[in-house]
Amino acid sequence: xxxxxxxxxxxxxxxxxxxxxxxxxxxxxxxxxxxxxxxxxxxxxxxxxxxxxxxxxxxxxxxxxxxxxxxxxxxxxxxxxxxxxxxxxxxxxxxxxxxxxxxxxxxxxxxxxxxxxxxxxxxxxxxxxxxxxxxxxxxxxxxxxxxxxxxxxxxxxxxxxxxxxxxxxxxxxxxxxxxxxxxxxxxxxxxxxxxxxxxxxxxxxxxxxxxxxxxxxxxxxxxxxxxxxxxxxxxxxxxxxxxxxxxxxxxxxxxxxxxxxxxx
Numbered sequence: 231x232x233x234x235x236x237x238x239x240x241x242x243x244x245x246x247x248x249x250x251x252x253x254x255x256x257x258x259x260x261x262x263x264x265x266x267x268x269x270x271x272x273x274x275x276x277x278x279x280x281x282x283x284x285x286x287x288x289x290x291x292x293x294x295x296x297x298x299x300x301x302x303x304x305x306x307x308x309x310x311x312x313x314x315x316x317x318x319x320x321x322x323x324x325x326x327x328x329x330x331x332x333x334x335x336x337x338x339x340x341x342x343x344x345x346x347x348x349x350x351x352x353x354x355x356x357x358x359x360x361x362x363x364x365x366x367x368x369x370x371x372x373x374x375x376x377x378x379x380x381x382x383x384x385x386x387x388x389x390x391x392x393x394x395x396x397x398x399x400x401x402x403x404x405x406x407x408x409x410x411x412x413x414x415x416x417x418x419x420x421x422x423x424x425x426x427x428x429x430x431x432x433x434x435x436x437x438x439x440x441x442x443x444x445x446x447x448x449x450x451x452x453x454x455x456x457x458x459x460x461x462x463x464x465x466x467x468x469x470x471x472x473x474x475x476x477x478x479x480x481x482x483x484x485x486x487x488x489x490x491x492x493x494x
Contacts, residue, residue, distance in 0.1 A: 286317030289365035289372035292346075297361065297380035304351040305380045309363050311346060318367040320344055327353075328360045332377065335362075342366075353382045383470065387422040387493040395492075397421075402429070402490040418474040422493055426474060428464045429490040443477040468493065 294310040307325070322342035326335040327350060338350050353359060358381045362374040388397025390405075393416075397403040405416070420426070428444060444452040444466055451466045468474065476491075 284317065286367065286369050288369045289316040289320055289367055290314065291373040292323065292363050292365060292375045295361065295363055295375045295378045297378050300380050300382050302355060303353050303382050304349050305353060305359065305361070305382055306347070306349050307361055307363070307378070307380075308347040309375060312365050312372065315365070316367055316369060316372060318369055320365045320367050322366040323348070324364045324366055324371050325350060326362050326364075326374070328377075329354075329357055332360055355382050357381065383422040387424070388418055388420060388491055390416055390418040392416075393418075395490075397492050399427075399492050399494050402492045405489050416476060418476065418491065420468045420472045420474060420493065421470055423469045424467075424493040426466050426468045427490075427492050427494060428466075428476065430462050430464070441477070445475040447472050448475075 290312045292309045292312050295307065296309070297305050297307050299306045309323075311320070321344065323344070323346075325338040325340070325348055327338065328335050338348070340348065348363075350361065358379060360377040360379050362377045364374045365372045388395075388403045390403065392406040393403050395401045395403040403418070426444075428442070430442065442452065442454055442462075442464060443450060444464060446466060446468065452464055466474075476489075
């Protein structure tokens with residue numbers, strides 16, 4: 231059997247030379263196309279020919295929706311495309327969010343995009359949001375994905391008495407100009423979840439080994455024997471609400487003002 235649609239030919243062969251047989255061919259067509267059918271035995275005869283058009287539908291739900299990162303007033307989302315487009319190409323993804331556990335949903339206003347990611351802005355820090363996405367094609371908006379939950383967080387992620395900065399990668403937290411003693415173990419409040427970075431840099435080119443102790447809610451998560459090199463950065467996972475105590479010494483068992491902290 232042969233179908234000619236839009237100038238392209240599609241052919242299917244049943245095989246065999248006698249008896250009853252059938253073959254199916256599918257071809258996506260658009261309005262105003264001219265379609266030609268031909269079905270025959272080798273002797274030029276055929277019994278019957280049936281053809282019908284299955285109209286497109288809205289796409290099924292996207293999958294794997296997640297929020298790999300959040301920042302002040304915004305949440306970053308990623309997802310996977312639906313299993314199919316419903317018979318019509320996807321031209322956009324609709325995004326909705328809810329701050330009341332799904333009782334009501336708000337549409338995210340943005341330019342149409344087929345990208346499998348988006349940043350939703352204008353959110354309230356500290357508020358837990360549910361998000362869902364749906365593919366859009368010529369038929370309309372399809373089924374929504376399963377939800378994912380995320381909470382935007384304020385830019386200031388670390389606080390410590392006497393220290394300056396916001397505790398972010400763009401504004402690292404810096405200790406007071408006069409370094410504290412090693413035993414003072416300043417307390418640092420963590421205001422967001424992520425990876426705490428502790429960068430050890432001497433303020434007077436001291437390059438010998440350093441002793442470093444990092445405690446998270448009173449539990450030691452890193453310590454060494456004084457062999458940390460100048461310029462080393464240590465990382466530990468932290469969660470909003472935790473308290474970090476830090477002890478770093480070298481060159482007379484004192485802090486260096488070059489120490490920097492931030493959460494990424």
